[in-house]
Amino acid sequence: MSTGVPEPGVAQATTKRYLPWVVATALFMEQLDATIVNTGIPAMAVSLGVTPLSLKAVVTSYILSLAVSIPVSGWLAERYGSRRVFMSALMLFILSSVACGLAVNAPMLVAARVPQGIAAAMMMPVGRMAVVRTFPKGELLRAMNFVIIPALLGPLLGPTVGGLIVHWLSWRDIFFVNVPVGLAALWFGHRYMPDYRSDTRTPLDVRGLLLFGSGVALLSWLLEVFGEHTLSTTEALGVLLLSLSLLAAYVWHALGWPHPLLRLSLLLVRTFRVSVLGGFVTRLGVGGMPFLLPLLYQVGLGLPAWQSGLLMMPAAAAAMGMKMLAAWMLRRFGYRQVLIVNTVLVGCTIACYSLVGVGTPIALIVLLGLMMGLFNSLQFSSMNTMAYADIDDKDTAMASTLASTLQQMSLSFGLACGSLVTGFYLAGLPQTNAPAVTSAIHHAFLTLGGLTLLSSLLFWTLRPNDGDSVSRGES
Template structure:
């Protein structure tokens, strides 16, 4: 345990984690607005560059389980520092990339750095704050982090409009230096007294299965695989994941302890969140394409249209705790999930004739509901988790969150690519029609996930929402 004073730690730790999340979220969103410009620079189609976005999130999903083990063994401060250094160096490499392959490789390295940042920061929060203060602490961390999505599309659009897209990656350098300073000064050094061994077979099985499945979704959307080949790859990936489930049930120290899914609130939060994020996860990639390719807007205007969603998301964080206390997790998650699905499907009506004010209003609604949803799902996962299982719960929750976002990006581009087929992908009308089908599909998936939250009980999560540990 670190020697930092407890009150000092509680005061500054959220800022430390928020600084790292700001850098990660800024980079995750700033590249979306620049996708058409990057595609023109590499002489490829915008849809073919979805791997630039999905590879980053896939690397997060694969690397997160290892980061939990690293934090337990080497301490949160050391791992967090290494993560920031790796992320910053990878950002420089992204800016220097001259081919799509180099960009994807650098983005994967970025993802590995982000994989060590996000769960380790969350672990530090969970181990520092009692459960009754957890929702407020996590909300505080997320509020500054949302500045990244707020500034990302706008700054990215302005940089692409006035300079080169390469500069969008170089702005991580000063942010990384500031975050590294905060880590060394204020990050507590939590480490486990019992050093569990790394589950290497489990890591190989889980990582291989998830990587193959995400890759299959990506290439299937481009129609580059024969049906029988695609089925074979699908069978291998599902077989690897099933083999991991069997392995985890018999391993003494599994990479992800699946037995935690026996806890109802944790199971519903993670699985319901997986489906919800899978539907929602394609929007950061599809919306810039709709605005720039479909509607013909410049990059800076596309970025400005992303701002209302981030502003509403930041505002909702100030009210989420009151709403959860008043209505409870069950009622909030059922109704709010449907509202997110409705806002996503409404984007299928947006085209070049839609007033920009109406698009901004739709973005405000989307950010409002999405922020409420993620605050609820993220905190509900720890409502009935014992302190000794908090590290594993955080690792599993983070893994499934990032994996669902990767699947969401792949599913959204798959639907858009499917309707585009082999026609010219620069025709605004054809691109808009294909994107409309993608929005409808993602919206229905998100709305359908509300059924998973019906299995919650009215008093589930009160240990978090009411600030008192339940009996």
Template sequence: MSTAPSSAVQRYLPWLVGVVLFMETLDSTIVNTAVPSMARSLEVTPLSLKAIVTSYILALAVGIPVSGWLADRFGTRKLFISAVAIFTLASILCGLSVNAPMLVAARILQGLGAAMMTPVGRLAIVRTFPKSQLLDKMNFVIIPALIGPLLGPTVGGLIVHWWSWREIFFVNVPVGLAALWLSRRYMPEYRSDSPRPLDAIGVVLFSSGAALLSWLLEVFGEHRLDVTSGAILFLLSFALLGAYGLHANRTEHPLLNLRLFQVRTFRVSVLGGLITRLGIGGLPFLLPLFYQLGMGMPAWQSGLMMMPSAIAAMTVKALSPHLLRRYGYRRILIVNTVLMGVVIGLFALADQSTPIVVIVLLSFLVGSGSSMQFSSMNSLAFADIDARNSSMANTIASSMQQLSMSFGLACGSLLTGWYLGGLPQTDQIAVTNALHAAFITLGIATVVSSLSFWTLRAGDGHALTAKNEAPVATREPVTD
């Protein structure tokens, strides 16, 4: 069941989804620079507050897979409004927290709100616009997802410097209230006429496996787990996810329908994107370290050095639809992935003697490449998905993107720690050399990941770039 979207809904819905997406991605990184201030205020050690980051990630990993089922059953409008309200209320509770357990509990609630908010917003975009417009609209709303993690550390540091850590969460309140008002006016209602039953076994298997894996990737580089315990927990997480795979192929209504991976464009976008993000996803973690520890910049200047990437992302968003229409998804994804790998590797040549304009140029190129890459991969996922499977495809893509973010950050952290060996992090030369080696490794991995896009065909994604498009429901999935 659905209501035909009005012109006002089509005009303002991308802005609404973009705003909440920015709020969600900003909140995932903004707390990082405020942890020392929080620890002093709550009278705990900074290390013990790592849970405020991991709890948010875990809530996302658990909540995202269920978001598609909830949207089909209760409708996109009702669920989206509820998610924004939960996120805003949780933000207030975070800012009012008087101890660490209360803060962690509020962050879990905040993560659950975000887990429903972002996928349902994207689903509304997919169902509101024809595929011929989907590239432009997805390209528009993906920009906040690129800018949020880049601005998070900078904004968090400035807020803590001028006010207190509590304002980090209170800034969400006016944005959340505005999003609630806009949601009531411009969020369309889409609901399945015959919602599938909830796959309770699948929820337990996949959510527990994904949550455990996300938590391990988040804490693995901090040496809080011995090798044996870490290996056992990793095997357990993979066993849970493997058990879900067997279960999904045997049940009629699985939580995540893995049969959608038979659609070539969806498979390449989701799985190829997972591999590509291993290299690109480590940059938000590695670059601030490189600017501060390798080049000796203060924290505020390091944060400002991330701004060229954000500016580039906004610039390229206007160009990527035209480039994709002219050259096609296959050529763009292959060439752009290789170029991204080269740019990442070029950071290994930079040091304190490198002119700042060169660093800014490299940062600009990173933002440009990331914008093109994510816009291409995220829109390609829906190129050959029919209307009845759009909710499921959106849930799978969102879940895999969440895992890929954890994989990317973990890869950057583990590689740097491995190259550093047992040397102290106060040794600037050793840290710089370790970061240089990590940049080269991630650059090579990114170039190699371009092989996944060679399986695309020249016409793949044409439904997204064609000027005139047949109705979504009449298109058949492209399988092989």
């Protein structure tokens, strides 16, 4: 890949100063939009004259288009340049957000969510690739520490912001809020987004895109509808088998294709492999929290939506505070020790939520939220920066695409996992039975906490000096 340069007349130091803001803003919009819609579904249903359950496609269409489109973002950036792809994605995201807000019926709303998901899929990996290419490895931790905060804040603030907007304004403003933020990102992106592209043109792996995209789409859709009575057990197993077969066919195809959509050979790099695979399992546990916590607060504690949303705020505040400590901790203790210990702490914190009930003091719930925010922030900062410690510059676009793809899949699967585990423990009891739902949620916290604890075993395969090129600027 060529080095690329900033817009003429803009110093490299200025680009370094503002590029993380550009990427962080876009990433915040993408992450916020993945969860903000959930609290507005009832109001949307009343406005559009449909049932709330029929609007589940508003959420799933965004997630599916996002998951399917991420793999092609790396190829687009290499072919057309990071600036053009990133700016085009921003513009598409803004326009599709306006289309969502202007929708007059459910099909129009679902149709507008598809290009919104595609645009989000372009912004995340391309923006991250630009940051990795702009900053030397010794400065990457500081830059990525800043960029990763919106990824933590979006899912936490989504239910709160969505609830407040619906309470005071209209559900349409949930989408219109993207417009001023997106326009600001466009202005900064035009000035400070560097243009990285490949010197050599490679053909698009169409076969790989069809195999991987259809496999991921089927699997994501199955997890979204599983537990509803739209599919029988036989049909669900058939869809699962088909999706896994398509993904297995992609692996076989990618290993023998000279220019695969996702170059799986990058997983041979130990730090990259442990980061993305360890992160995948960790996010399966963490990804269920944005779904389970509001459910616990509203059903278990009987709080209104806006109050349960406020209880998500301590985690967001702690996540921002940790970014000042993460770099020092990684320099002092190293990636291996930090990830092993911190993953255990994340799992234990998730499990501790099983103790939260009607009589639990609010102060203890706030303390748990602060702990969750601190540990999650350190976890994601560590995993997302260590991934690029041993990746060559020419491979950063592909590495960013592969990491973003697996990250999005794990977050989507984590959300579904939280729902499935809760449904399993509910054992067919009605969801109006508050004590039964609360008990099921408590058991789900214990299960997801245990799953997160198991993921810490993957980080034991790291070596003590792994990631030093990022945390200490060593080669």
